[in-house]
Amino acid sequence: MVRSQAILRHLACRTPITLQFFFAVVMQPLSFLPDSFAEYEDLKTILDQGSVSFEIQAVCDATVCGRQFSVYTASIGSTDPLAPAIGFFGGIHGLERIGSQLVLDYMRALLARLEWDELLVRQLQSIRLIFMLIVNPSGMWAATRANPNGVDLMRNASQNADARVPILAGGQRVGAWLPWYRGREGEPMEVEAAALLRVVEGQLAWRPLSIALDCHSGCGWSDSIWFPYARTRSLMPHLPEMYVLKTMFERAHPHHGYQFEPQSHQYLLHGDLWDFAYDRAPSSNVFLPMTLELGSWLWIKKNPRQLFSRQGMFNPVKAHRTARVLRRPRICSTFSRAVFSSQRWLPQGNRREQLLQSAIDHWYSERRA
Numbered sequence: 001m002v003r004s005q006a007i008l009r010h011l012a013c014r015t016p017i018t019l020q021f022f023f024a025v026v027m028q029p030l031s032f033l034p035d036s037f038a039e040y041e042d043l044k045t046i047l048d049q050g051s052v053s054f055e056i057q058a059v060c061d062a063t064v065c066g067r068q069f070s071v072y073t074a075s076i077g078s079t080d081p082l083a084p085a086i087g088f089f090g091g092i093h094g095l096e097r098i099g100s101q102l103v104l105d106y107m108r109a110l111l112a113r114l115e116w117d118e119l120l121v122r123q124l125q126s127i128r129l130i131f132m133l134i135v136n137p138s139g140m141w142a143a144t145r146a147n148p149n150g151v152d153l154m155r156n157a158s159q160n161a162d163a164r165v166p167i168l169a170g171g172q173r174v175g176a177w178l179p180w181y182r183g184r185e186g187e188p189m190e191v192e193a194a195a196l197l198r199v200v201e202g203q204l205a206w207r208p209l210s211i212a213l214d215c216h217s218g219c220g221w222s223d224s225i226w227f228p229y230a231r232t233r234s235l236m237p238h239l240p241e242m243y244v245l246k247t248m249f250e251r252a253h254p255h256h257g258y259q260f261e262p263q264s265h266q267y268l269l270h271g272d273l274w275d276f277a278y279d280r281a282p283s284s285n286v287f288l289p290m291t292l293e294l295g296s297w298l299w300i301k302k303n304p305r306q307l308f309s310r311q312g313m314f315n316p317v318k319a320h321r322t323a324r325v326l327r328r329p330r331i332c333s334t335f336s337r338a339v340f341s342s343q344r345w346l347p348q349g350n351r352r353e354q355l356l357q358s359a360i361d362h363w364y365s366e367r368r369a
């Protein structure tokens with residue numbers, strides 16, 4: 001996107017309420033700004049092309065500066081309500097477009113493979129795939145991390161961390177004029193966050209086995225896969241399952257370079273949606289949410305001029321680097337296969353106990369010493 005457009009959108013849509021109101025009333029609908037954005041149009045094209053194969057739903061609408069965007073889900077595969085499932089999520093933070101692009105690429109490839117790939121067809125007979133890849137379309141249109149109310153959706157759940165969180169970044173209730181705003185205490189969740197939780201609860205977490213992969217990008221040196229908890233350093237109940245998943249992932253991609261760890265190893269935060277969804281999932285089910293965090297410092301190091309663009313802080317700018325990131329749909333298909341093959345690896349009994357010990361040794365022993 002052209003930087004001047006982003007500045008205009010920011011000025012128009014993320015300034016304090018009174019100015020926002022002025023723009024909304026006096027200048028609506030700010031017709032000099034585009035009506036849509038590339039990822040949203042790409043998604044609509046894919047949904048159009050895949051309308052026979054995908055079950056498509058608009059789960060909520062989000063408005064910004066006179067524009068209205070639907071938040072879509074598309075699902076495909078087994079209609080058995082007990083079939084294992086995997087959900088792919090992206091665009092919760094409007095600035096982090098690369099996550100949505102990654103899932104868009106996977107969807108596109110999936111549709112193309114459906115025409116010839118017998119293995120994929122068989123796989124989809126026994127598992128379900130759910131896509132919700134632009135959760136915050138208004139934020140993506142306006143090139144802001146938060147939604148149009150200034151709320152950081154990934155801080156919008158009600159729970160608080162049980163220890164100190166980083167100032168601001170851990171989530172704050174001071175005001176929408178500061179980043180990482182959680183929303184007002186006691187108020188209903190933002191429509192986008194509530195829609196995501198409905199999708200997770202209605203289509204994933206009530207199944208005996210499900211995985212969620214939520215794609216983000218941030219200011220890190222390396223790429224990471226994080227899992228609960230973000231609110232506490234306590235162990236998630238499904239640590240043995242997560243440990244097996246990590247081991248399988250590493251053996252499938254020996255040079256992957258991802259840091260696979262609990263989110264709490266980096267920092268704690270209030271209001272994380274995946275913590276909230278995980279805690280609400282029935283304990284007899286195995287629901288494994290993961291956040292893929294693509295580190296942007298390597299892109300910035302190789303192209304420091306990116307530092308001067310808000311988009312460049314969170315996304316690769318050079319085409320060849322974007323292409324390299326987008327080659328990662330393998331990560332999506334690896335986890336899909338894991339869901340398909342769950343009978344072969346889900347640990348039980350003694351083995352599960354042993355794996356719990358291995359997981360503790362791996363992730364927690366140094367920290368406890």
Ligand SMILES: [Zn+2]
Nearest residue numbers: 093096216217
């Ligand atoms: Zn993010």
